[in-house]
Amino acid sequence: MDEESVKCKVTIMHTKEEKLAAFSRLMDVQDRLRLQCPWDKKQTFESLRPNTIEETFELCDALMKRDYKDIKKELGDVLEHVMFYSIIGREDGEFDICDVCNQEADKLMFRHPFINWNEEGNWSVSNPDMYINEQGQVVYKEVKSEERRVKNSNDLVTDSSKTQTKKQDDSSLFTLRSSLPSTASAVEKTWEQIKQQEKDGNERVLSGVPDALPSLIKAYRIQDKACNVGFDWQKKEDVWDKVYEEIGELKAELAKEDKENSTKELGDFLFSVINAARLYKLNPDNALEQTNQKFIRRFNYVEDHSLKQGKNLKDMTLEEMDKLWDEAKKQEKNNKN
Numbered sequence: 001m002d003e004e005s006v007k008c009k010v011t012i013m014h015t016k017e018e019k020l021a022a023f024s025r026l027m028d029v030q031d032r033l034r035l036q037c038p039w040d041k042k043q044t045f046e047s048l049r050p051n052t053i054e055e056t057f058e059l060c061d062a063l064m065k066r067d068y069k070d071i072k073k074e075l076g077d078v079l080e081h082v083m084f085y086s087i088i089g090r091e092d093g094e095f096d097i098c099d100v101c102n103q104e105a106d107k108l109m110f111r112h113p114f115i116n117w118n119e120e121g122n123w124s125v126s127n128p129d130m131y132i133n134e135q136g137q138v139v140y141k142e143v144k145s146e147e148r149r150v151k152n153s154n155d156l157v158t159d160s161s162k163t164q165t166k167k168q169d170d171s172s173l174f175t176l177r178s179s180l181p182s183t184a185s186a187v188e189k190t191w192e193q194i195k196q197q198e199k200d201g202n203e204r205v206l207s208g209v210p211d212a213l214p215s216l217i218k219a220y221r222i223q224d225k226a227c228n229v230g231f232d233w234q235k236k237e238d239v240w241d242k243v244y245e246e247i248g249e250l251k252a253e254l255a256k257e258d259k260e261n262s263t264k265e266l267g268d269f270l271f272s273v274i275n276a277a278r279l280y281k282l283n284p285d286n287a288l289e290q291t292n293q294k295f296i297r298r299f300n301y302v303e304d305h306s307l308k309q310g311k312n313l314k315d316m317t318l319e320e321m322d323k324l325w326d327e328a329k330k331q332e333k334n335n336k337n
Contacts, residue, residue, distance in 0.1 A: 027097065030083045045088060052081045053212075064289055102126035109138040111194050114181055205229055217285050219274045227278070236279035239272070246272045294332075301328035 014022070033040040055077040062070035086097040106127045109117055116136030117123040125131065125138055133139050181187045205228075209221050226232065233239050250265040277284040302324040306313050313321070 026079070027083060030080065030087060034084075034087050040084075043084065043088070045085065048081060048084060052078075055081060064286070064293075106130060106138065112187075113137045113194065214285075216270075216274065216288065219271050220278055220284055223271075223275050223278050233279060236276075239276045239279050243269070243272045243276055297332070298325055298328040301325075301331070 030040075035041070055074065059071070059074035059078055062074045082100070083097060086095065086100055089099075090096040103126070106125050109115070109123070109125060109132075110130065117132050117138060118134075118136035123132065129141055130138055131141060205225050206222055209218055209225065213221065246265065246269040250262065250269045253262040253265045256262075274284045277287065302321055303313055305324050305327070306316055306321075311320075
């Protein structure tokens with residue numbers, strides 16, 4: 001490719017019609033496979049779940065590497081699973097891909113009350129319990145407050161408390177929908193509060209955190225959700241007192257050689273460090289993965305150069321391995337420069 005061609009090279013994006021046609025083609029392929037492929041025919045929610053987890057982590061790997069070719073491939077694999085689950089839902093008479101898309105669109109419109117959905121197009125909602133009001137906000141039609149907020153039939157309330165609850169709901173809903181966030185962080189701050197107003201949504205702030213999330217990510221999401229409803233440190237610097245407190249308690253239990261309590265204190269310490277990362281707007285999962293990759297690179301360097309010296313790693317002294325480790329660090333630093 002000559003220099004002029006490189007300068008003129010642009011990414012050709014597809015039209016909306018082409019995107020819809022591609023989506024339709026993928027649906028047709030999956031429908032045919034479900035009917036004619038022995039493997040596809042026997043799949044269930046349960047059998048697909050492990051594959052979905054694997055595909056999701058493969059996508060995460062590609063994202064960490066910023067490998068666009070792999071990102072495109074892994075996104076396709078995840079999309080395949082979304083469609084597959086929708087096919088099974090259709091066969092069970094519960095939902096199909098149309099329901100999935102419409103519900104997600106309704107949810108996103110509801111959770112962005114600062115967007116005027118009466119402008120810039122002919123917008124609508126699919127949920128019969130919702131409508132777009134005169135201000136362009138997606139809201140629920142008149143429903144009893146307890147129908148949105150109470151699932152447990154054992155939660156008995158008096159008529160007066162029902163009235164008070166409804167007033168509080170209406171007031172908080174107005175407050176959330178009357179302010180126009182100007183930054184991404186402002187949107188995040190009201191996100192959880194808006195979710196609490198959803199019909200058939202999560203009844204508790206933390207109930208939306210999946211049990212199956214890896215523990216590090218789960219801790220971050222728990223703290224993030226609690227923060228979005230105001231449960232947070234007033235000043236981010238204050239978190240370090242908690243971190244130091246937790247590491248002190250961990251050291252005390254380790255000194256006693258109490259494995260059970262040491263494990264608990266280790267969890268508390270890690271939780272506090274993750275909280276500190278969140279307050280300083282650092283992603284602890286990304287940070288840890290970067291360190292994982294750095295360790296792998298340096299350890300591979302040590303292993304490769306030990307073989308060049310005709311030695312097995314197990315036969316090398318710690319001093320010899322440390323020397324190679326320092327060489328790897330120096331090489332990385334030189335490469336950055």
